[in-house]
Amino acid sequence: MATANCSNVASTPKRVAIIGSGNFASAMSIFIGKNAQSRPEFEDQVNMWVFEEEVNGQKLTDIINTTHENVKYLPGIKLPENIKAVPDLTEACQGANLMIFCLPHQFIVRTCQTMIGHFNSKDAYALSMIKGFHIKEGPAIQLVSEHITEHLHVPCASMMGANLANEIALQKFCETTIGCENPAMGSLFKRLLETEDFRVNVTRDFGTVEMCGALKNIVAVGAGFVDGINGGNNTKACVIRLGLVEMVKFVRHFFPQANSTTFFESCGVADLITTCYGGRNRQVAEAFARAFPNKKLENLESEMLNGQKLQGPLTAHEVYDCLIRDQVLDQFPLFATVHRICISEQSPQDLIDILKSQPSSYGVLDD
Amino acid sequence: MATANCSNVASTPKRVAIIGSGNFASAMSIFIGKNAQSRPEFEDQVNMWVFEEEVNGQKLTDIINTTHENVKYLPGIKLPENIKAVPDLTEACQGANLMIFCLPHQFIVRTCQTMIGHFNSKDAYALSMIKGFHIKEGPAIQLVSEHITEHLHVPCASMMGANLANEIALQKFCETTIGCENPAMGSLFKRLLETEDFRVNVTRDFGTVEMCGALKNIVAVGAGFVDGINGGNNTKACVIRLGLVEMVKFVRHFFPQANSTTFFESCGVADLITTCYGGRNRQVAEAFARAFPNKKLENLESEMLNGQKLQGPLTAHEVYDCLIRDQVLDQFPLFATVHRICISEQSPQDLIDILKSQPSSYGVLDD
Numbered sequence: 001m002a003t004a005n006c007s008n009v010a011s012t013p014k015r016v017a018i019i020g021s022g023n024f025a026s027a028m029s030i031f032i033g034k035n036a037q038s039r040p041e042f043e044d045q046v047n048m049w050v051f052e053e054e055v056n057g058q059k060l061t062d063i064i065n066t067t068h069e070n071v072k073y074l075p076g077i078k079l080p081e082n083i084k085a086v087p088d089l090t091e092a093c094q095g096a097n098l099m100i101f102c103l104p105h106q107f108i109v110r111t112c113q114t115m116i117g118h119f120n121s122k123d124a125y126a127l128s129m130i131k132g133f134h135i136k137e138g139p140a141i142q143l144v145s146e147h148i149t150e151h152l153h154v155p156c157a158s159m160m161g162a163n164l165a166n167e168i169a170l171q172k173f174c175e176t177t178i179g180c181e182n183p184a185m186g187s188l189f190k191r192l193l194e195t196e197d198f199r200v201n202v203t204r205d206f207g208t209v210e211m212c213g214a215l216k217n218i219v220a221v222g223a224g225f226v227d228g229i230n231g232g233n234n235t236k237a238c239v240i241r242l243g244l245v246e247m248v249k250f251v252r253h254f255f256p257q258a259n260s261t262t263f264f265e266s267c268g269v270a271d272l273i274t275t276c277y278g279g280r281n282r283q284v285a286e287a288f289a290r291a292f293p294n295k296k297l298e299n300l301e302s303e304m305l306n307g308q309k310l311q312g313p314l315t316a317h318e319v320y321d322c323l324i325r326d327q328v329l330d331q332f333p334l335f336a337t338v339h340r341i342c343i344s345e346q347s348p349q350d351l352i353d354i355l356k357s358q359p360s361s362y363g364v365l366d367d
Numbered sequence: 368m369a370t371a372n373c374s375n376v377a378s379t380p381k382r383v384a385i386i387g388s389g390n391f392a393s394a395m396s397i398f399i400g401k402n403a404q405s406r407p408e409f410e411d412q413v414n415m416w417v418f419e420e421e422v423n424g425q426k427l428t429d430i431i432n433t434t435h436e437n438v439k440y441l442p443g444i445k446l447p448e449n450i451k452a453v454p455d456l457t458e459a460c461q462g463a464n465l466m467i468f469c470l471p472h473q474f475i476v477r478t479c480q481t482m483i484g485h486f487n488s489k490d491a492y493a494l495s496m497i498k499g500f501h502i503k504e505g506p507a508i509q510l511v512s513e514h515i516t517e518h519l520h521v522p523c524a525s526m527m528g529a530n531l532a533n534e535i536a537l538q539k540f541c542e543t544t545i546g547c548e549n550p551a552m553g554s555l556f557k558r559l560l561e562t563e564d565f566r567v568n569v570t571r572d573f574g575t576v577e578m579c580g581a582l583k584n585i586v587a588v589g590a591g592f593v594d595g596i597n598g599g600n601n602t603k604a605c606v607i608r609l610g611l612v613e614m615v616k617f618v619r620h621f622f623p624q625a626n627s628t629t630f631f632e633s634c635g636v637a638d639l640i641t642t643c644y645g646g647r648n649r650q651v652a653e654a655f656a657r658a659f660p661n662k663k664l665e666n667l668e669s670e671m672l673n674g675q676k677l678q679g680p681l682t683a684h685e686v687y688d689c690l691i692r693d694q695v696l697d698q699f700p701l702f703a704t705v706h707r708i709c710i711s712e713q714s715p716q717d718l719i720d721i722l723k724s725q726p727s728s729y730g731v732l733d734d
Binding site (some may be wrong): 162163164167168170172173174175196199231232233234235236237238240241244245248260264265266268269270271273274277278352355356 | 529530531534535537539540541542563566598599600601602603604605607608611612615627631632633635636637638640641644645719722723
């Protein structure tokens, strides 16, 4: 969690705004809407910022506000009636002091700029569900939550976990992890999100939580490559294992105060597994490897994802640049190779050579 | 690794015997046969003890020795010609001083008794690929490797990893972990097993390696139950995560010298994932949950596995008894519930309640 003016959690009802309306944001709106309505610490109505688009000749916001269904990104699922789709970002966050960020990380800079001066900064808190890093000049990686805090002057927690949106929407039980340094603020977000089917664990180790959420998408791209060359379960397990080892090493390098137990939370090993078996990064990477070298990732992304964005290749690129800058690229052969395959500098088959040649991890994780 | 007379590794060629001939033993015989033939530290011929049975009116050993194919347990795959199927155990291990144990763990007691006095005890070493514990009276769990050492007076290492046999036989790359206290002995087994498609990492943390191999089958049964009630990827990830946490806790309880990094080896998280997605424990458990309460696990085992044995339910039972004896059952809700479902005391659906009610794992793994 990034630090800012983080005082006691106020007892007046909080106004909640969901910034984003994709597949995952829509699934989260089910829990948020339900809890906002039933729990006194939140105002009943929840605005959800929807990037306006036309679906079958109608505005998406109008469809959501009349049918209570996000027909484009979460079709077939009813959203609570107190979720109000708002096409204008400044209006959506007007007066809000609990802001839930849930959008592709490439949009965060402009989104924050637009919001300044429109939300209620008194006792305001933010929660980021964004997977990725904010890369800027300087020696360190900036977490998306830190970027939000820097620009909005609001403390920001993060939430990551094994949470495929479509399964959540079908009320299949799952867990998630909130990383938040301030326990009262963490409890408030837990109250906003937890339901019988969605268990929220809170940890103070915010950096590990957020980094895991970003890095696992790189590993999932690698797992998809293995699927695309018919590598099998054993080989895929090698990729996931080596990916986990590199995740741990990466987090420790950039966030030395990381707590090892956080990797055993939902945001760690559980999210990694789910993403490597069921997520869209894996799916598109598999198609890319099957078609290699005839299709580009960007084209497959638009062909296959119906407007959703891929995070893995972008994160792989950002991580690659960081590793070069810090002169530690050779310690992260999997991350590096995934990036090079994404940009067609290497072939999916080359990933197997990396698995064969990597040093034994034994001892690598010892401090 | 259990300790015994473990002196230097001799330079005269070692005679290798494979004790067992099931699906996994047959897959391993491909590597062992190849390396025995090409590397000077091993005798060329490798005996493989085959529990004799008739297949289409012919003896299985005759089929293997003429067609070089284990038509029952690894059909369609050629074994090296220097692998000789031997139906008599005492003859199979005659003069051997490298013994590879690869059979269901319920057979280990009688197998060891039969072998006494028949192998070459000079500079002899054993390697156990057996998944399970040997439970006897007393305060501690006995590893299968320790049982072998106690009865044969031979140091015994163990090997576990993300190694589905059919994929290995198709030469899909994978890794494994050998746990062995004596580095020279560990290197010798690495030389016997490692090929370009099968990477062997050696660690001295033998107890963690062997315990992981046994415990992961309990988790895989739980994962299969979730599949059987259509739980989805998120819920299955909860089971795997909680299973991993209980594996770590269990190993630390019974083997306090465990090294945490071993869980990041192939024998740890990689084997767990592979088994929970691709193994036979998962498969039969799924069928059990779908048919619940109309079929017993034993019946499904014989219907579905063509003579192979399930390890998960047996290990769950053994672990359950240990946890009761040590009065720590309440710290292992997943392991306990899996066992109770296996014996139909609870229903597969009850597993979801365990996931919902378990305490946050945060802090649980801190020492």
